[in-house]
Amino acid sequence: MSTRHFLSLDDLSLDELNHIIERAIELKALHQQGLEERPFVGKVLGMIFEKSSTRTRVSFEAGMAQLGGSAIFLSPRDTQLGRGEPIEDTARVLSRMVDIVMIRTFEHASIERFAQYASVPVINALTDLLHPCQLLADIQTFTEHRGSISGKRVAWIGDGNNMCQSYINAAVKCGFTLHIACPPGYEPSQSMVDDAGDLVRIFHDPAQAIAGCDLVTTDVWASMGQEEEQQTRLRDFANFKVDHALMAKAAENAIFLHCLPAHREEEVSAALLEDDNISKVWDQAENRMHAQKALMEFLLTPQQKS
Numbered sequence: 001m002s003t004r005h006f007l008s009l010d011d012l013s014l015d016e017l018n019h020i021i022e023r024a025i026e027l028k029a030l031h032q033q034g035l036e037e038r039p040f041v042g043k044v045l046g047m048i049f050e051k052s053s054t055r056t057r058v059s060f061e062a063g064m065a066q067l068g069g070s071a072i073f074l075s076p077r078d079t080q081l082g083r084g085e086p087i088e089d090t091a092r093v094l095s096r097m098v099d100i101v102m103i104r105t106f107e108h109a110s111i112e113r114f115a116q117y118a119s120v121p122v123i124n125a126l127t128d129l130l131h132p133c134q135l136l137a138d139i140q141t142f143t144e145h146r147g148s149i150s151g152k153r154v155a156w157i158g159d160g161n162n163m164c165q166s167y168i169n170a171a172v173k174c175g176f177t178l179h180i181a182c183p184p185g186y187e188p189s190q191s192m193v194d195d196a197g198d199l200v201r202i203f204h205d206p207a208q209a210i211a212g213c214d215l216v217t218t219d220v221w222a223s224m225g226q227e228e229e230q231q232t233r234l235r236d237f238a239n240f241k242v243d244h245a246l247m248a249k250a251a252e253n254a255i256f257l258h259c260l261p262a263h264r265e266e267e268v269s270a271a272l273l274e275d276d277n278i279s280k281v282w283d284q285a286e287n288r289m290h291a292q293k294a295l296m297e298f299l300l301t302p303q304q305k306s
């Protein structure tokens, strides 16, 4: 049986995605009741981080431990990857020693190359192009609070970055409408927008984009690797802060999500971020762990695929 990877939401069918979300909700309940099983005893997750992380590292490590397995944190500073050992060689060596690998890196092509040479499942834990693990948690969080996301209307306010592009994939996969509001010049990939057809619309006015939306989400204005653009971006995105006044234009009962880390009074007001009636960001962060446990179970247990 060929190895399954999770580099993008496109690597899952809709049935498989729905299965993972349902299972994440189930695993969360089992964890909360102390009834979790330990199917990963003896299994090892290799974690390659070429960028910083709080949520991703802790959610994968904790999740693996809770299911009986273990994880190894690998940074370029401490591995031969950082001294120029080819990705192809690293992929083949790690595949002989660990059962599954997650990678956070810059170029998406690097993770594709790693996956091509790996004989164990590879998970995208963020590239400059996509952040699909975060979407599993976001879909789980919306589902828990408001039911199925299919057929709903979602607003992305801010940069057309990796998170935004994973939202485009999710809109197509799950069948929801996505309104993206960004300053001119900060649009997501045109080909992804074109491929999404009527489901995705680009706006330059946040108030127009958010009208009637059931979910409103945003992200930092300068992603990891764009630190030098910080000041320019602060100016260019000045009208794209999500706050209570903007949220008031969304649908009644709309919720707010943010993948975190958040910059208060930049992309989101502190008051909105801390408003538990609207903002579900702490559930969303926790759900990274449950969703990735379900994902790893799916990738490591072929017979459970739907």
Ligand code: CP
Residues within 6 Å of the ligand: 052, 053, 054, 055, 056, 057, 126, 134, 259, 260, 261
């Ligand atoms: N949302 C997210 O991926 O957070 P970290 O960068 O802390 O992993």
Ligand code: NVA
Residues within 6 Å of the ligand: 126, 131, 161, 162, 163, 219, 220, 222, 223, 224, 259, 260, 261
């Ligand atoms: N777009 C952000 C997401 C961080 C989780 C970044 O790439 O830095």
